[in-house]
Amino acid sequence: MYFKSKNITSLILAVTASLCSRAIFFFFNDPEGPNLVVVMGMAAIIYFLSLAMYLFKAFPASFTPLQKLMLVIFVQVLLSSVFYFCLR
Numbered sequence: 001m002y003f004k005s006k007n008i009t010s011l012i013l014a015v016t017a018s019l020c021s022r023a024i025f026f027f028f029n030d031p032e033g034p035n036l037v038v039v040m041g042m043a044a045i046i047y048f049l050s051l052a053m054y055l056f057k058a059f060p061a062s063f064t065p066l067q068k069l070m071l072v073i074f075v076q077v078l079l080s081s082v083f084y085f086c087l088r
Contacts, residue, residue, distance in 0.1 A: 009069060010051065016073050017047035020080035027084065042083065050076045 010044030036037035056074045063071070 004015045009054065009065075011078070012069065013050055013054065013072060014047055016041075016076050017050065020046055020076050024080050024084045024087070028088070046076055046079050046083075049079060 018040075022034070023059060025039055050072045051074060054068060059068050059071065070074050080087070
């Protein structure tokens with residue numbers, strides 16, 4: 001599966017970063033709930049770290065674009081779990 005535009009990949013990474021960030025703060029025991037600014041800030045951090053990994057060719061040449069995308073989404077989930085355990 002080849003993407004005709006990098007915008008599709010960027011959009012997918014942004015959505016998954018938002019979901020991962022929301023998941024991080026969902027598991028904290030906060031009676032008021034997470035602040036939207038904090039959730040979006042964490043999503044921006046996760047997004048830019050994963051986008052940098054995707055754009056700076058940190059993969060072997062044999063990877064297809066879909067494999068790269070799946071690996072970067074896995075990295076986002078891994079980053080989210082690391083941030084959760086560090087912030088806890």
